[in-house]
Amino acid sequence: MAATSGKLNWVVIPPVPSSSFLSLSANCNGSSELVKETSDLEGTASVIHVKKSISQKPPRFASEPTQEVDSLKSPKPENGHSCDGCSKKSGVVSYQKHALANNTGVVSESSLGDSQEKCGGHPIDDASVVQSSTPWPLKLADFVLGDLDDSCCEKEGVRQGKPSASNFLNNGSQCGEAKDSFVTAEASDETESAAKSSGSIKVSSPCRYYVGSGKSSICRGSTSSDVSDESSSSSFSSVANKPHKGSDSRWDAIKAIRLRDGFLGLNHFRLLKRLGCGDIGSVYLSKLSGTRDYFAMKVMDKEALASRKKLQRAQTEREILQSLDHPFLPTLYTHFETERFSCLVMEFCPGGDLHVLRQKQPGKYFPEYAARFYVAEVLLALEYLHMLGIVYRDLKPENVLVRDDGHIMLSDFDLSLRCAVCPTLVRSANTDKDSSKKNLGYCVQPSCTEPTCAIQPSCIQPTCFAPRFFSSGSKKEEKKNRLKNEVYHQVKLLPELIAEPTSVRSMSFVGTHEYLAPEIIKGEGHGSAVDWWTFGIFLYELLFGKTPFKGSGNRATLFNVVGQPLRFPESPTVSFAARDLIRGLLVKEPQHRLAYRRGATEVKQHSFFQSLNWALIRCNSPPEIPKPFQLNIPVAASASEKVAGVVVKPSGNYLDIDFF
Numbered sequence: 001m002a003a004t005s006g007k008l009n010w011v012v013i014p015p016v017p018s019s020s021f022l023s024l025s026a027n028c029n030g031s032s033e034l035v036k037e038t039s040d041l042e043g044t045a046s047v048i049h050v051k052k053s054i055s056q057k058p059p060r061f062a063s064e065p066t067q068e069v070d071s072l073k074s075p076k077p078e079n080g081h082s083c084d085g086c087s088k089k090s091g092v093v094s095y096q097k098h099a100l101a102n103n104t105g106v107v108s109e110s111s112l113g114d115s116q117e118k119c120g121g122h123p124i125d126d127a128s129v130v131q132s133s134t135p136w137p138l139k140l141a142d143f144v145l146g147d148l149d150d151s152c153c154e155k156e157g158v159r160q161g162k163p164s165a166s167n168f169l170n171n172g173s174q175c176g177e178a179k180d181s182f183v184t185a186e187a188s189d190e191t192e193s194a195a196k197s198s199g200s201i202k203v204s205s206p207c208r209y210y211v212g213s214g215k216s217s218i219c220r221g222s223t224s225s226d227v228s229d230e231s232s233s234s235s236f237s238s239v240a241n242k243p244h245k246g247s248d249s250r251w252d253a254i255k256a257i258r259l260r261d262g263f264l265g266l267n268h269f270r271l272l273k274r275l276g277c278g279d280i281g282s283v284y285l286s287k288l289s290g291t292r293d294y295f296a297m298k299v300m301d302k303e304a305l306a307s308r309k310k311l312q313r314a315q316t317e318r319e320i321l322q323s324l325d326h327p328f329l330p331t332l333y334t335h336f337e338t339e340r341f342s343c344l345v346m347e348f349c350p351g352g353d354l355h356v357l358r359q360k361q362p363g364k365y366f367p368e369y370a371a372r373f374y375v376a377e378v379l380l381a382l383e384y385l386h387m388l389g390i391v392y393r394d395l396k397p398e399n400v401l402v403r404d405d406g407h408i409m410l411s412d413f414d415l416s417l418r419c420a421v422c423p424t425l426v427r428s429a430n431t432d433k434d435s436s437k438k439n440l441g442y443c444v445q446p447s448c449t450e451p452t453c454a455i456q457p458s459c460i461q462p463t464c465f466a467p468r469f470f471s472s473g474s475k476k477e478e479k480k481n482r483l484k485n486e487v488y489h490q491v492k493l494l495p496e497l498i499a500e501p502t503s504v505r506s507m508s509f510v511g512t513h514e515y516l517a518p519e520i521i522k523g524e525g526h527g528s529a530v531d532w533w534t535f536g537i538f539l540y541e542l543l544f545g546k547t548p549f550k551g552s553g554n555r556a557t558l559f560n561v562v563g564q565p566l567r568f569p570e571s572p573t574v575s576f577a578a579r580d581l582i583r584g585l586l587v588k589e590p591q592h593r594l595a596y597r598r599g600a601t602e603v604k605q606h607s608f609f610q611s612l613n614w615a616l617i618r619c620n621s622p623p624e625i626p627k628p629f630q631l632n633i634p635v636a637a638s639a640s641e642k643v644a645g646v647v648v649k650p651s652g653n654y655l656d657i658d659f660f
């Protein structure tokens with residue numbers, strides 16, 4: 001992991017153990033079979049043809065243990081679809097075939113709306129091709145989801161033209177209604193409802209395939225599902241791995257219960273309210289019984305996951321969550337499995353998501369300072385993910401949650417793509433301030449196969465570390481600029497860290513229509529540059545209140561993404577710097593896109609962020625602090641309590657819980 005190079009003696013220490021990458025070696029119970037391996041045109045990538053077959057079992061609908069509340073039971077899907085009460089905001093597309101299979105921008109009829117009729121309901125038997133620079137074929141995983149179900153309800157605030165979710169954990173009749181009601185795991189007389197209505201609808205398609213795999217923790221859990229204990233298996237993300245989070249009492253609370261009972265399971269939690277649902281599970285606000293600690297618990301029905309070929313997605317999400325340790329990414333406190341459910345216990349974000357928050361802004365767009373704040377935090381999260389070799393692929397306001405302190409948390413990793421990456425320190429020796437524009441000076445070694453590698457002598461290339469300084473003309477400003485230039489000369493020789501997984505290639509068609517990068521739509525194969533495209537769309541949407549290529553329908557949107565030039569509306573007024581950044585990001589050819597080679601480093605140096613102190617970003621005042629989270633819970637209690645930001649008040653048969 002450590003290496004030296006010439007005069008420099010830098011060590012790059014990625015924040016996760018390399019084992020999280022290296023563990024990908026075999027698929028869950030051998031259901032994926034490597035049938036062919038060839039090399040790509042350049043000879044640098046592996047092309048893997050994998051044949052996958054998963055035994056398909058119909059979802060079970062039998063009664064569950066009393067601790068597992070009714071709300072968690074799966075409705076029986078009809079014709080393979082389950083239009084349910086998903087309150088999801090986001091439409092995620094994933095097609096087995098590429099919608100625009102040619103470069104002309106002409107939408108292929110047959111590829112749009114691929115659904116279960118075509119391939120769902122049958123064991124997956126498709127060959128998937130994933131290209132990667134990694135020499136170990138099965139270290140790369142490409143996970144995609146399911147089928148279009150446009151029949152699901154749309155509601156206010158839902159992105160138009162979204163494929164709809166078929167969420168098996170929800171009651172099919174709810175269809176987006178968001179009425180609070182109450183669920184407890186301790187009492188069996190609960191009721192429940194979809195909690196959050198702000199979401200778009202999410203698509204799912206069972207006709208997905210994937211390559212790669214790994215030790216399947218979910219499968220490990222499944223194999224132990226004959227254990228009658230409710231918590232048949234659990235994994236504990238120890239705070240020992242995250243010592244800086246030691247002051248977080250939730251670690252201790254979980255640990256104490258595990259010490260006391262020997263395990264942690266669903267019956268240790270009260271599920272208070274459904275916060276939302278996605279394609280592979282529902283998320284509940286949960287309270288750890290006997291404590292005052294709240295969590296967001298994602299509950300996934302394992303049978304339904306298996307029957308809909310989503311086990312791998314769930315596993316991907318869990319493995320990624322386990323590897324994360326970043327202020328703008330979720331903390332996974334623990335994971336456990338019951339006989340039926342797989343549960344992820346995460347940090348709870350009471351502030352909703354940026355999609356909802358944007359709708360509440362005057363004009364439904366954010367002022368520039370607020371947009372800068374949010375995208376800057378997202379940028380750091382993406383930078384970290386890329387450093388871990390994770391291409392996020394699903395950036396959109398719906399997936400950016402707001403913490404109680406107003407800072408953000410990027411969520412939802414089940415569409416992410418994992419690959420090997422070579423974080424590399426590159427020494428700056430180029431005094432050309434505009435070199436970043438020319439995309440020169442990078443050196444990210446595609447041949448590097450280790451996620452943890454240090455500087456390599458051959459990587460010491462000239463790069464641009466130059467912040468951009470603009471002359472304003474006045475003497476005062478000139479003096480200021482002189483000072484800045486001195487700083488620049490001091491820092492120009494500093495190395496910069498590049499951790500962009502530039503050479504990964506996936507052929508999956510995955511994402512959200514309005515956010516899909518052209519190369520995904522055209523089926524050309526895509527890599528980490530898709531995150532920079534979506535970052536541009538994201539910034540555009542925050543600033544203008546809409547996405548740039550949205551058409552009258554999904555096909556028109558895809559056509560526009562590929563063929564229409566970028567345009568900015570006349571209002572609201574947005575700075576030149578912001579528009580310049582968006583222009584750089586929304587370049588249709590990925591290789592000419594800003595950040596294509598040097599990743600977040602390039603974006604951070606853009607003048608849009610000139611006023612930002614990246615090192616102190618967590619000290620910045622958020623544009624908005626979320627209002628207290630309101631929750632009514634029917635319990636018989638008479639005393640008030642106020643603990644750690646949570647106020648519990650008796651209210652008749654209810655308690656009002658306010659989060660501050």
Ligand SMILES: Nc1ncnc2c1ncn2[C@@H]1O[C@H](COP(=O)(O)OP(=O)(O)OP(=O)(O)O)[C@@H](O)[C@H]1O
Nearest residue numbers: 275276277278279280281283296347348349412414
């Ligand atoms: N940590 C959290 N705190 C608060 N709310 C959350 C949290 N995680 C998720 N949610 C809410 O639950 C909803 C569903 O989340 P989930 O990640 O399952 O859905 P998703 O984003 O569609 O993912 P998937 O791709 O798995 O379908 C989100 O839209 C969000 O509103």
